[in-house]
Amino acid sequence: MAYDISRRFLLAGATGLSVAGATACASGASALTETTEGAFPPEKVAVENPYLLGPPEGIALLSRNENPYGPAPSALKMIEYAGSKGAYYTSQDAVKLLATMIAERHGVAPEQIAITTGSGEALSAIAMIYGPNGPIVAPRLFWDTTALYAVNLGMATIDRVPLKADMSTDLVAIEAKVTPETGLVQLCNPNNPTGLVAPEAELKAAVKRMAAKTTVLVDEAYMELADDPDANTCIPLIKEGHNVIVSRTFSKIYGMAGIRMGYTISSPEVAKKIQATAMSWSPCTSYAAAIGCYNDEKFISFSKGKVREAREMITTTLDTLGLVYLPSQTNFVYFKSGKPANDVQKAFAAQKISVRGQYMDYVDWTRVSTGKIEDVERFCKALPAIVGA
Numbered sequence: 006m007a008y009d010i011s012r013r014f015l016l017a018g019a020t021g022l023s024v025a026g027a028t029a030c031a032s033g034a035s036a037l038t039e040t041t042e043g044a045f046p047p048e049k050v051a052v053e054n055p056y057l058l059g060p061p062e063g064i065a066l067l068s069r070n071e072n073p074y075g076p077a078p079s080a081l082k083m084i085e086y087a088g089s090k091g092a093y094y095t096s097q098d099a100v101k102l103l104a105t106m107i108a109e110r111h112g113v114a115p116e117q118i119a120i121t122t123g124s125g126e127a128l129s130a131i132a133m134i135y136g137p138n139g140p141i142v143a144p145r146l147f148w149d150t151t152a153l154y155a156v157n158l159g160m161a162t163i164d165r166v167p168l169k170a171d172m173s174t175d176l177v178a179i180e181a182k183v184t185p186e187t188g189l190v191q192l193c194n195p196n197n198p199t200g201l202v203a204p205e206a207e208l209k210a211a212v213k214r215m216a217a218k219t220t221v222l223v224d225e226a227y228m229e230l231a232d233d234p235d236a237n238t239c240i241p242l243i244k245e246g247h248n249v250i251v252s253r254t255f256s257k258i259y260g261m262a263g264i265r266m267g268y269t270i271s272s273p274e275v276a277k278k279i280q281a282t283a284m285s286w287s288p289c290t291s292y293a294a295a296i297g298c299y300n301d302e303k304f305i306s307f308s309k310g311k312v313r314e315a316r317e318m319i320t321t322t323l324d325t326l327g328l329v330y331l332p333s334q335t336n337f338v339y340f341k342s343g344k345p346a347n348d349v350q351k352a353f354a355a356q357k358i359s360v361r362g363q364y365m366d367y368v369d370w371t372r373v374s375t376g377k378i379e380d381v382e383r384f385c386k387a388l389p390a391i392v393g394a
Contacts, residue, residue, distance in 0.1 A: 043149040043150065043152075043153045043163075044145070044146050044147065044148075044149050044198070044364050044365055045148060045149060045150050045198075045364070058263060060359070063357050064357050064358075064359060065357060065358040065359065065376065065377075065380035065381075065383045065384060066359050066374075066376055066380065067358060067359055067360050067373050067374045067375075067376045067380060067381065067384055068359040068360050068361045068372075068373075068374060069262070069374060070197070070227075070257065070335070070336055070337050070374045071256075071260070071262050071374070071376070072257060072258060072259070072260035072262075072311075072312070072336065073260070073377050074260055074307065074311055074377075075259055075260010075304070075308065076259065076260050076261050076294055076298065077259065077260065077297070077298040077301050077304035078304070079297040079298045079301045079304065080259070080260075080261065080264075080293075080294035080295075080297045080298035081294075081297075082297060083293035083294055083296060083297030083298075084293055084294050084297075086293060087288075087289045087290040087292070087293035087294070088290060090289060091288075091289060091290070093289070094289075095286065095288065095289045095292055096289075099289070099292045099293070099296065100120060100292065101115065102296060103120060103292055103295055103296050103299070104118040104120060104268075106296065106299050106300065107120075107268055107270075107299070110299075111240050111270060112244060113240070113243065113244060113270055114273065116273040116276060116277075117243070117270055117271060117273055117276050118268055118269070118270060118276060119268060119269045119271070119276040119277075119279040119280045119283070120266070120267075120268045120280075120287065121267050121268065121269070121279070121280075121283045121285075121287070122265045122266070122267070122283070122285045122286070122287045122291070123254060123255075123256060123265040123266065123267045124224070124226055124252045124253060124254035124256070124267030124268070124269070125150070125151055125254075125267065126267065126283050126284070126285060127252055127267055127268070127269045127279055127283065128151035128152070128222070128224060128252055129151040130279050130283050130284075131151075131189065131222055131250060131252075131269075131279060131282075132151055132152045132154055132155035132156075132160070132189070132191075133154070133155045133158070133160055133161075133282055134278055134279070134282055135161075135188045135189035135222075136152075136155040136156070136160045136161025136162075136188050136189065137160050137161070137188070138186075138188035139187045139188035139189075139219075140161075140162045140163065140164040140187060140188055141155075141161055141162065141163045141164065141188055141189045141190075141191050142164045142166065142182045142183055142187050142189070142191070143163055143164070143165060143166070143179075143190070143191040143192070144165070144166055144168060144174045144175070144179065144192070144193070144196065145165040145166060145167050145168055146168060146172075146196070146198060146199060146364060146365065146367070147174075147191065147192070147193040147196060147197065147224075148224060149163065152191060161188065164182060166178045166179045166182060168199075172199050172201065172331055172339075173199070173201050173203065174192065174194075174196060174201070174203055176203065176207055176208060176211040177211075179192075179211070179215075180211050180214060180215055183215045183218050183219060184218060184219075185218050185219065187218065187219040188219065188220075189219065189220050189221075189222055190212075190215050190219060190220070190222065191224070192208075192212075192221070192222070192223050192224065193224040193226070194208065194223055194225060194228070194237065194239070195227045195228065195230070195231055195333075195334050195335045197227065197335070197337075198337065198339050198361070198364055198370075198372045199331050199333075199339050200227075200331055200332075200333030200334060200335040200337055200338060200339055201331055201332065201333070201334070202231050202237055203237075205236055205237050208239070209239065209241075209242060212239055212242055212247070212249060213242060213247055216247040216248040216249050217247075217248075219248070220248050220249075220250065220275075221239075221247075221248065221249050221250070222249075222250045222251075222252065223239045223249065223250070223251050223252070224252050225238060225239070225251050225252060225253055226252070226253065226254045226256070226257055227257055227334070228253065229253075229257065229258040229309070230257060230258055230309060230334060230335050230336055231334040231335075232334055239251050240270055243270055243271060243272070246272075248272075249271070250269055250270070250271040250275060250279075251269065251271070252267065252268070252269045253268055253269075253270070254266070254267040254268075255267060255294075255295055255298075257336065258308050258309065258312075259295075259298055259299075259304075259308075260308065261291075261294055261295070264290065264291050264294050265287060265291055266287055266291045266292070266294065266295045311375075311378065312335075312336045312375050314378060315336075315375035315376070315378055315381040316333060316336070316338060316375050318378070318382065318385055319338045319340075319373060319375065319381060319384070319385065320333075320338060321385075322385040322388055322389075323338070323340050323388075326388065326389060326392065326394040327394075328340055328341060328342060328392065328394075329341040336374060336375045337372050337373060337375060338372070338373055338375075339371070339372045340370070340371055340373070341369055341370050341371075342369055342370075342371050342391075342392045343369055343392060343393075344369060344391075344392060344393075345363065345368055345369060346361075346362050346363035346364075346367070346368060346369060346370055346371045347362045347363050349362075349371050349391060349392070350362040350363075350371070352391045353384070353387060353391060356383070356387050358380070358383055358384055358387060360372065360373045360374075360384070361373070361374075
């Protein structure tokens, strides 16, 4: 299984990333590619620029939706402490403490929290639990790497529903597909790579109806970056007793993509299944970092401010050039350049700027992440010449 290293970077066997070679799938994605690689084919890894952590010197890394301003000082302090205790297995007291902190924030019981090595592990576990029961119904474009984990093990199939003309998730069409024989409904809100947040009332009403027939999973990896996270989250539906799972991660707003910590909120029974299916144990450094920064409102506010600043720089540039883009509430922007996305990617790579290539057959759509402000500025200055504006 080839993971998209935008959300999990495998040190084993990864010798480095050549930005010039970091291309996505070729134009005109085949049905086979869509089935086996999905919307998020892995970035190509080469040996010209070997590195372990972070981008090579001089590379503007705007392809992975990372928060380069993290981890927070509060997390780093706890990582240093945990490192000094690295001879010991993670204490169950630490596990319980983090679960309690998460539960208190969202108004649920600690038994409703499953903590995993990044939300990716929880999502993979969920796909393996529910995939054998029937197809996973999902939008055509969503972060599908974890669902494909079960597909590639022969444990699931994905029934992809086309997006609406405005690139939003077609909740009506998805709901029409759902029956008691559906294994799982998987949504991503805000969605990746579109960056769109589903309309609150429409989403919650549809999720309630679908949850009466099958389990509904809502991946909220980017929810803390949304304009109104409290209004848009589906966590209240869990508290009302609906058959819903919500996943969250420390990889985005907390800047801990390489440290690996995530969690789900569900019923206690489902949380127990997810925890039992998870295949690894998060290290003491991950727990310590998460405990240290989870309630660090100062850092959260700082990170969200930096994302908004960078996103506004990107959208202002796109407006100036007259390019179409989707109204993102995440740390990336999906825009239509009018040129093949893989060609755009290569042109940016020649200037040591890394953006994503083509997703499926969305040939002329490019996704750019909001990295460091100075890197986003480089992107904005280079864009006019690359798109021929």
